Amino acid sequence: MEQSLIQEIPQPKEPENQIESAQVESQTQESNQTSEVPEESKVEIQEAANPNPNAEEISTAELSKPIENSEKISIQTSAEESKIQAKSASPSQISQSPKEPAKPAPKEAPRSLPKPTLIEVAEVKEQESQADKLKQLKNLLKDRISEAKALIDSALPANEKIKLLIDRLTDQIPCTKMLESEIQSNRKRVTNMAREKESLINELSSEREMRRKLENYCREIQKQNRQIQDECKSMTDDEKKKREELTEKLNNALKEVTSKFEENEQERIKQIEENENLKQRMQELGNHAIQRDDEYQKIIMQKDLETQLCKVQLEYKAGFKEAELKNQLVLYKDRFEEFSSTITKSNSAFETIRAEVKKVDDRLQAEQDINKELRKRKEKADIGIVEILTAKNNWKKELAELKARHDALKGECSRLLIEKKNRAT
Incomplete structure (x- = not known):
């Protein structure tokens, strides 16, 4: 009876939003050298998004695909972005990954790093604020999922469970909207970062070309x-x-x-x-x-x-x-x-x-x-x-x-x- 009632409830468009949030979360976590999302949280997200227990395999597959894609994208971009973000990375962002220990950096010759500009400091603060927001939303989502599980496991009648679930889902709508807005902002940030990356690559290529020309000119002068x-x-x-x-x-x-x-x-x-x-x-x-x-x-x-x-x-x-x-x-x-x-x-x-x-x-x-x-x-x-x-x-x-x-x-x-x-x- 409970299963039939849960199947009759119209499912909201939360899985897509949660998938997108998982993508953005994985990108931000890997770019800031944080740990991956644990398997328990994935299962909780799947249970909250798909009340139907028969749809567990589909939801996990849907969640694992974008996470893998996001991991591939983040692995490709992290190697290039880490050089830029390493300058502006704060101790709070590094402390967000307690599970995965930081790899020891290779020993290099000591050199004087340039001081961060005001724009870089502002970007670092913005990244910290966004990471805090995502962490709060994640904790809130975990609380909601645990409440939904407790409600489903409770001895209340099915109608009350359905009403409570509908209320909880309606309460979850602003959170999903916030997540959507965060996803859009993160997408914009990703596009901006890609543009910045392209501009930096172009600047690097122009600098290399200038260096090559200067070297050729110096060789000609020496000759x-x-x-x-x-x-x-x-x-x-x-x-x-x-x-x-x-x-x-x-x-x-x-x-x-x-x-x-x-x-x-x-x-x-x-x-x-x-x-x-x-x-x-x-x-x-x-x-x-x-x-x-x-x-x-x-x-x-x-x-x-x-x-x-x-x-x-x-x-x-x-x-x-x-x-x-x-x-x-x-x-x-x-x-x-x-x-x-x-x-x-x-x-x-x-x-x-x-x-x-x-x-x-x-x-x-x-x-x-x-x-x-x-x-x-x-x-x-x-x-x-x-x-x-x-x-x-x-x-x-x-x-x-x-x-x-x-x-x-x-x-x-x-x-x-x-x-x-x-x-x-």
Whole structure:
């Protein structure tokens, strides 16, 4: 009789709501690392939802399916959401799972976690309030189920039992509505969490892409830095080799010029000494020639005077010593011939001395030309040294510019690495 009356009572739409509440409860419990719903509570929910004892197998199957589905969904999402919720999880939420002990976390290097923002704190408080509400509703539902079981097991007549059950079910309607509203809010929260998850995944992918681009950019900068360093090294080595070659050439040229200059200097000193000796000889010869000319002039004057005297004497003694005069004339003639021969010899000696002086002048002129040529070569060598020094200064400036570029690229690379570290943190 009681079974037929219970079957005639219109069953409310509580099982669906209770299934949905079980789904939401399982999701919230697994995301907050709480324990699963025990089997006794499932049986009580089934008894409250299906007064008909024949429908126990159907209700348990219906309840187990959504719970399994919710477990699968929560297992998939818990691994991803636990990273986000671990930051905002409070001690009260962790203390809600006394049956299932918490797994020891793997040992990691100590790192400074970022402080939670106001939004995260508000979300944590909201989650705590919702968990408290669900716990209260669960306790209320357990009380209602226990009261319904006690009413069914009581010795009251069937009509009173039916009335009482109807009253209890009507009283349960606002609770089911509250559960429905909670389920809807939880669904909205789940959708919001999924959207947040998608946005976080997108942000993570964008951060990874940015990180990849930064790494590629840093690799390119390091590659360019290495290339610039190699170029600078090769340029410095080439410039060093060129400088060494140029200095070697300059040293060799200077050595040759100095050796030639020393040789020419020695020859010039010898020639100067020879010229001085020749000048002294020429002066001596000139003085000797002048003295001889003076002597010859004196002799000529003396001879003129003697001739005049002879003429006078001849004039006085014309008739007495004609033979003696002839002899004297012959003698004078011979002496005059000797004098003329000595004069010709002195003239020839003077001509030879003049020729030697001319040769010495020619040699001096040639030495002066050689000295001029050596001076020109020395000036050219000095100009080459100046050009090499200017080229060296230009190379130093280019090397300083390359070093400045290298330092700028190094600073840019360090700045990018710092930005990358800041974004990563």
